[in-house]
Amino acid sequence: MAHKLSTFLVNGSQFPKDRFPANYVDQTVIEFLQRIRRLFDSSGTNVFIGTSDGQSGSWEIIRQNIWPLVSDNICRLCSSSSRLDRLRQFSPAILRNCAKLQSIDYYGFFPEFPAEDNANASNQAVAKWLFTPRGDGLPKMIRCLYSGGMDGLKRSFVNASESDNFIIKFWIDDDDFGPFELTNNWTGERLTFRRFNENNWLLVRCPIGREEDKWTNWEKEAIELDWWRQWNCIDINFEDRDIGDGMV
Known part of the structure; x- marks a missing residue:
């Protein structure tokens, strides 16, 4: 791909150049994602969703704050069938609405x-x-x-x-x-x-x-x-x- 993420610090944690692991979320993390969004515009975003489907609060944050940042440029999705069920509660046609989505690594x-x-x-x-x-x-x-x-x-x-x-x-x-x-x-x-x-x-x-x-x-x-x-x-x-x- 054309870009790699630079090394960033969020809440004192250092992340690798090519991957941002969102295993904690607060307003600082959301603002960070908003700032780096432009890095994905030309090369596309690879998104892994590992949040358990029973975590209602987490999925609401994904729906409101995270998914809108990646949906336009997601090129690859990695997730399980149960998490896809939860993702499709946002919109039943959510996969087809992602115009750049080319591949699904589907558990x-x-x-x-x-x-x-x-x-x-x-x-x-x-x-x-x-x-x-x-x-x-x-x-x-x-x-x-x-x-x-x-x-x-x-x-x-x-x-x-x-x-x-x-x-x-x-x-x-x-x-x-x-x-x-x-x-x-x-x-x-x-x-x-x-x-x-x-x-x-x-x-x-x-x-x-x-x-x-x-x-x-x-x-x-x-x-x-x-x-x-x-x-x-x-x-x-x-x-x-x-x-x-x-x-x-």
Whole structure:
């Protein structure tokens, strides 16, 4: 990425150059985030949410004070299904409302179909985000667990009338699950599922006549997708007991 965070001091604590761990929050922390927001404008923000979904006060601070600072520039989200449920209480379509969001490191299950933004269907909301074209040609990427649902994704692809690009990386231990390739002549795309290496499978939706060099690099990026290697990160991982005076 183009920028790395400088080393800052907040309440006497020193943070690394590429990561801001928000494991305590008060007005000083919020003001600090507001000041460094410009560093993320061109390169995007990587956001990890580790706050437990039962921490009501913490989530209210995330909703009011933190999420508005990152939503316009978030490019990668790392979280679990239960935390995504809580995040979507802000807005059921919150994933699709993040125009720059390209990848989700999702500690949850395979996207579910039909793709919907219903309030209680986060796996379906992930599918809705996945099947919403970005408009810039870059593929969306997901790392998740596989729990079934491939037939629903196949049907959605075959019946699609708009083109879309994505790469899903997951690990699966199923000897009965083999590679396949489907085509959609209406959108000019193919959907391929193959083993990339011993531990990883890739599900790729791409143009039938794709640019191989670009897609080879994107697939490599998806395989190597690792939250802890990312720059420009904000780790949101505080609980109600970590909230300073005057915040609630």
